Amino acid sequence: MSSNYLNFRNSVPWLILLLEALFLVRSYFLFLRLNFLDWLVFSYPEFQDVNHMVIFGFGFFLMVLRRYGFSSTGFNLLIIVLGVQCSVLLEDLLVFFHLEAQEGILKSIAKAVISMTAVAISTGAVLGKTNLLQLIVMTLVELMVFYVSRCINRRYLEVEDHLSLMHVYLFGAYFGLAATSCFPEPSPRLDKNRSTPKSDLFSMLGSVFLWVFWPSFNSLLAQSRSQAVLNTYFALAVSAVTAFMLSALTSKDGKFRMTHIHSAALAGGVTVSFTAQMISHPWIAMILGLLGSATTILGSHCLQRCLNPPLKIHDTSGVHFTFGLPAMLGALAQIVLLVIREWTNSSSLGYLVLLHVGAFCQTISLALITGFITGFILNTRLLKIIPVSKYFEDQFYWEFPHLAVEF
Template identity: 70%
Template sequence: MSSNYRNFRNNVPWLILFLEAVFIVLFYFLFSDDSAYRSSISYPAFQDVSHMVIFGFGFFLTFLKRYGFSSTGFNLLIIVLGVQCSMLIEGLLVFLLQRQKEDGLKRITKAAVSMTAVVISTGAVLGKTNPVQLILMTVVEIIVFHMSTWINNIFLQVPDNISMMHVHLFGAYFGLAVSSRFFEPSPRSEKNASTPKSDLFSMLGILFLWVFWPSFNSVLAVDDKRKAIYNTYFALAVSAVTAFMLSVLTTKNGKFRMTHIHSAVLAGGVTVGYAAHSIEYPWIAMILGLLASVITILGSYCLQRCLNPALKIHDTSGVHFTFGLPGVLGGLAQVVLLVIKNWTNLPRVGYLVMIHIGAFCLTISVALITGFITGLILNCKLFKTIPVSKYFEDQFYWEFPHLAVGF
């Protein structure tokens, strides 16, 4: 371990220093005007998204009993690096395409929203990657995600606020593709498990995410932010209630199972993200929340027992059924709602359906292809892939004695 540690110490600081130097230079050239000090988004709205990404996802990923420090610490590291990278990419697109400049607070809010894709992907490879691999994955994924949204905006004419809501789909399937290139841990590994304390911290993250999800779905909405907040809240409420109901019905002893609550209480918020600003009645959002919770819990059984073993994919945090499947359901729901709303104009309905289905297929395809390639690159010998015996261990990176005292 000592030689690997020296390699870790010699690589990570210099990679971070190099990236920060590049970021500072590019910020000097791209953000030298006063647009950064104008604001079309309120600071409380940005603060909600920031709390959600840092606190919510940071604690959400702490369910592994020996990987809590790495889950929260590395989450903060990749977010602060990724937000800078995301703003630079957006600035380069504005410069190269001569697009209208946005105010500073909207830029950083969009960057924080886009980082959700990276954090979701991190959940799929949680405990199996070293910091160098995580940093490189962050930079690559942010670049590719912006390329995907740019294609949706320019060629498919999908509004920017809708294409940004593809973060759940993109993050889930990019992470799954990357995870497929890493070795699977042993099914009997004791480290790939949780404790009551780690589950409690993870539930704290779920509560943060649940509370702030309405802000996440409404912060970039153009038409009616209040409607987006309203619909998201009711979808979340019904998905949470359904999660508790299905948890009791699907366990052998008739008790609540914490993994079901972790997975399904957020499903409603993910599903209505695409159409939250346009749903006319709250009962529609409530139905979507119920269906999202059902597909999440039932999908977790099918994926964990059938699909993942067959494809040899180890999804550490279950991002496929937590974010991927509800995202797919949300895409289908948006198409159905468009058909119902415009059914009297058949040519327009056909065009809208084709555009939105094309955008979802493009997002998933780009995520899978680029994620697979990224996984191959990250497993090169140059990046010192962690041996399977060292998966899910804080001790490899952090100077803490907690493992020795039974933490």
């Protein structure tokens, strides 16, 4: 059986060792940027919430496949810790070349963890079709491109630093969709491309982690932190209630579907992310949560039946309707609220709207273009592409002593 599986001993460990050597060299100069006043700005519990969300939340959320549980949680942990170090290194380089102002190390780590959400979302689109070597390469490329996108938005389109980070949902979803379109499509009859009650339970556990910690994620770097927490919570609460209501209405026998709940319950947090600190009345956040949840459930029906088959897009975890569509709705809501708020200032209203529309279009366009290029690179023989017959299989990477005869 072992001869049928690729050996990554000569590639993955050495790539990780090379990356860690670069990070160690960079950490030698870390003391130059230590600023203990950071603790006055960022409290550790809030940072810990975001860290739990990315590690536990997305680790369990991606456990949707019956034979890919080890890889979903294990690979997520590895690419997160590698990506955070890489992200801090990238920010150091920007500071070195005077492209970004120097900030405390704690704020850099907070930004790095938030940026890794884009990679976690993209991983959901290609879940089970990429090996660890491909995932590491995709993580490095996506992080660099996301930093370029943020720099464009901040420098040329006048987007605030916090809002530029909230583009992680848009960027991660459409980067992952573009990348997964370059992979061979698995057979719809493939038994491994399905969930079990146990995998659905773990995935729902991940959704609960994400749901609980999402207010901290949306407010960690916001200026009006308490307002962002309040609006995010109300949006999440309404989206969860709406998810149960619409799931019962759209199913044939009136029962709840786990796939609806674990995706649509999170839609409120994504939808309100762009406007969490600018909404002055909680009922607006509640409406956005309702619309976000409805968009997710209705979008899952339309995309899986009408759009994905002709485009040959196999979105393993449904990141398009879980994160992409609610983020698009949130971007539209931000523009509408901006028009309402600046209606009396007609001289600059058109300019502000163009800047925000340009930022969203730039983010999606750059994500799609670089996602296609990255997907093409990932499918080269140099990165040891795996055959379609070995998709969604843990035994391709992990030891199973108790299943030595047959998996």
